[in-house]
Amino acid sequence: xxxxxxxxxxxxxxxxxxxxxxxxxxxxxxxxxxxxxxxxxxxxxxxxxxxxxxxxxxxxxxxxxxxxxxxxxxxxxxxxxxxxxxxxxxxxxxxxxxxxxxxxxxxxxxxxxxxxxxxxxxxxxxxxxxxxxxxxxxxxxxxxxxxxxxxxxxxxxxxxxxxxxxxxxxxxxxxxxxxxxxxxxxxxxxxxxxxxxxxxxxxxxxxxxxxxxxxxxxxxxxxxxxxxxxxxxxxxxxxxxxxxxxxxxxxxxxxxxxxxxxxxxxxxxxxxxxxxxxxxxxxxxxxxxxxxxxxxxxxxxxxxxxxxxxxxxxxxxxxxxxxxxx
Amino acid sequence: xxxxxxxxxxxxxxxxxxxxxxxxxxxxxxxxxxxxxxxxxxxxxxxxxxxxxxxxxxxxxxxxxxxxxxxxxxxxxxxxxxxxxxxxxxxxxxxxxxxxxxxxxxxxxxxxxxxxxxxxxxxxxxxxxxxxxxxxxxxxxxxxxxxxxxxxxxxxxxxxxxxxxxxxxxxxxxxxxxxxxxxxxxxxxxxxxxxxxxxxxxxxxxxxxxxxxxxxxxxxxxxxxxxxxxxxxxxxxxxxxxxxxxxxxxxxxxxxxxxxxxxxxxxxxxxxxxxxxxxxxxxxxx
Numbered sequence: 328x329x330x331x332x333x334x335x336x337x338x339x340x341x342x343x344x345x346x347x348x349x350x351x352x353x354x355x356x357x358x359x360x361x362x363x364x365x366x367x368x369x370x371x372x373x374x375x376x377x378x379x380x381x382x383x384x385x386x387x388x389x390x391x392x393x394x395x396x397x398x399x400x401x402x403x404x405x406x407x408x409x410x411x412x413x414x415x416x417x418x419x420x421x422x423x424x425x426x427x428x429x430x431x432x433x434x435x436x437x438x439x440x441x442x443x444x445x446x447x448x449x450x451x452x453x454x455x456x457x458x459x460x461x462x463x464x465x466x467x468x469x470x471x472x473x474x475x476x477x478x479x480x481x482x483x484x485x486x487x488x489x490x491x492x493x494x495x496x497x498x499x500x501x502x503x504x505x506x507x508x509x510x511x512x513x514x515x516x517x518x519x520x521x522x523x524x525x526x527x528x529x530x531x532x533x534x535x536x537x538x539x540x541x542x543x544x545x546x547x548x549x550x551x552x553x554x555x556x557x558x559x560x561x562x563x564x565x566x567x568x569x570x571x572x573x574x575x576x577x578x579x580x581x582x583x584x585x586x587x588x589x590x591x592x593x594x595x596x597x598x599x600x601x602x603x604x605x606x607x608x609x610x611x612x613x614x615x616x617x618x619x620x621x622x623x624x625x626x627x628x629x630x631x632x633x634x635x636x637x638x639x640x641x642x643x644x645x646x647x648x649x650x651x652x653x
Numbered sequence: 654x655x656x657x658x659x660x661x662x663x664x665x666x667x668x669x670x671x672x673x674x675x676x677x678x679x680x681x682x683x684x685x686x687x688x689x690x691x692x693x694x695x696x697x698x699x700x701x702x703x704x705x706x707x708x709x710x711x712x713x714x715x716x717x718x719x720x721x722x723x724x725x726x727x728x729x730x731x732x733x734x735x736x737x738x739x740x741x742x743x744x745x746x747x748x749x750x751x752x753x754x755x756x757x758x759x760x761x762x763x764x765x766x767x768x769x770x771x772x773x774x775x776x777x778x779x780x781x782x783x784x785x786x787x788x789x790x791x792x793x794x795x796x797x798x799x800x801x802x803x804x805x806x807x808x809x810x811x812x813x814x815x816x817x818x819x820x821x822x823x824x825x826x827x828x829x830x831x832x833x834x835x836x837x838x839x840x841x842x843x844x845x846x847x848x849x850x851x852x853x854x855x856x857x858x859x860x861x862x863x864x865x866x867x868x869x870x871x872x873x874x875x876x877x878x879x880x881x882x883x884x885x886x887x888x889x890x891x892x893x894x895x896x897x898x899x900x901x902x903x904x905x906x907x908x909x910x911x912x913x914x915x916x917x918x919x920x921x922x923x924x925x926x927x928x929x930x931x932x933x934x935x936x937x938x939x
Binding site: 545546548549550551552553554555556558559562563564567568 | 701703724727728729730731732734735737739740741742743744745746750754755757758762765766807810811814820
């Protein structure tokens with residue numbers, strides 16, 4: 328189909344332009360053939376890997392699929408109000424002395440009349456783990472990143488050592504480090520804090536030094552010409568440029584760390600993850616739903632809060648320039 | 654007395670600055686002209702030691718600038734202020750802080766890192782801005798200022814260093830003619846009032862003629878002209894800028910590189926002339 332119309336559209340062109348046009352159309356045909364081949368290869372690979380995963384599984388995916396709905400059907404609380412009671416540690420009318428309906432015994436009393444519900448207290452523990460880990464991780468990543476930037480320390484030994492340290496720190500998932508540390512530090516939030524902090528340093532450090540390597544070096548040159556020392560140049564020429572990005576990445580990391588500390592709870596890191604694992608393992612539907620709802624609300628709240636904070640700290644001006652740059 | 658002796662700078666195979674030797678007495682205002690790539694910027698950067706010479710020595714009085722290290726080097730950079738074509742301010746910091754950063758080498762690092770500046774330093778910075786007529790911009794982020802204002806902030810920062818010498822690398826190349834005049838007037842004022850040596854790269858001949866008492870012309874890394882503006886005749890200009898591959902020469906009506914009657918040119922500053930209104934004479938017509 329191409330040749331007939333192509334000759335027609337080329338009638339108005341000069342010989343050199345017509346040659347370019349022919350060349351372009353040839354390239355276009357080649358590109359289409361390659362695209363088609365790529366799509367076919369991708370689909371075959373996708374099908375093969377899904378098939379492999381299915382056969383490696385103990386049960387077949389499509390055969391087991393209906394049981395998902397069975398689980399959801401059987402895993403319902405006695406009444407919707409049970410979820411609220413579980414969430415706020417109110418006594419249950421179904422109470423029979425078993426753990427399933429015992430919501431009240433783990434209240435955390437602040438004064439004689441005022442208590443924090445158990446799950447909310449555990450949630451505070453989880454968020455607290457994430458916050459402490461993010462703050463410590465930010466400080467250490469901030470101090471390290473300048474020593475990993477080629478534009479500030481060159482490509483020598485310092486950069487190599489600092490980058491390898493960061494790589495080791497982020498090589499292991501938090502959950503692996505936490506599992507290891509719970510064996511040493513015993514079960515509890517301290518192991519979780521250390522594990523998340525280590526990973527945060529590695530992950531933020533890498534993001535940070537990449538930001539630093541992209542800065543405009545002219546302010547740095549300006550300060551070098553005034554006789555400023557290396558530390559002073561970093562403080563006044565580099566930090567003002569990178570701080571908005573650092574804040575942005577740190578808030579993103581805070582969101583990730585809340586999720587991470589939840590998961591670590593399930594392997595003995597304390598907090599909401601641990602009570603979630605117990606609730607679902609013991610088949611306590613009302614408690615499980617209460618925790619899921621609390622987690623959802625927390626994650627959404629943390630996301631909203633951090634984007635609000637990011638706007639406040641960095642300012643509209645930065646967002647505008649960032650938008651203009653895209 | 655400032656002295657360059659056999660200074661050479663190589664980038665790989667390419668020789669950017671080739672065996673340059675000259676003296677500058679204290680308090681002179683020197684313009685360096687030449688085509689792009691003639692080695693003007695590299696030479697200035699070596700004087701401030703942003704770049705290191707491959708060969709040769711640079712002396713300022715008894716100090717051998719070209720061999721300084723560590724804090725002695727930073728002290729020299731404090732004494733030898735530099736301003737740039739792209740201003741090289743910190744755009745997100747306010748103007749006043751930018752100006753006070755010129756004091757970094759005069760003060761304790763710990764105080765600097767904590768952003769603790771004294772009342773006297775603030776007064777000094779405001780006074781420097783006032784002298785350059787931009788004190789009303791003191792609290793704005795430097796990045797929001799116009800090019801001419803930013804260059805004056807850079808000059809104010811340089812003044813805060815209490816320099817003995819001021820280098821300017823194409824200070825007016827990104828400015829409109831009016832701002833260019835304001836900046837050049839400021840440089841001349843500093844040169845005359847404080848007696849600070851000013852060495853400036855320029856790419857307009859008329860600016861060099863109007864402001865500088867001495868002109869150094871560079872071509873291919875070598876000094877091919879060194880003398881007062883009145884000696885910069887058509888022959889000298891041709892040796893600096895050469896001719897195009899097709900034999901074309903500089904057309905001042907296109908480049909604004911005006912060439913005025915050399916006889917009227919001596920720049921003793923007593924018969925002050927406006928650089929903005931020269932009576933240009935095309936090179937071809939000379």
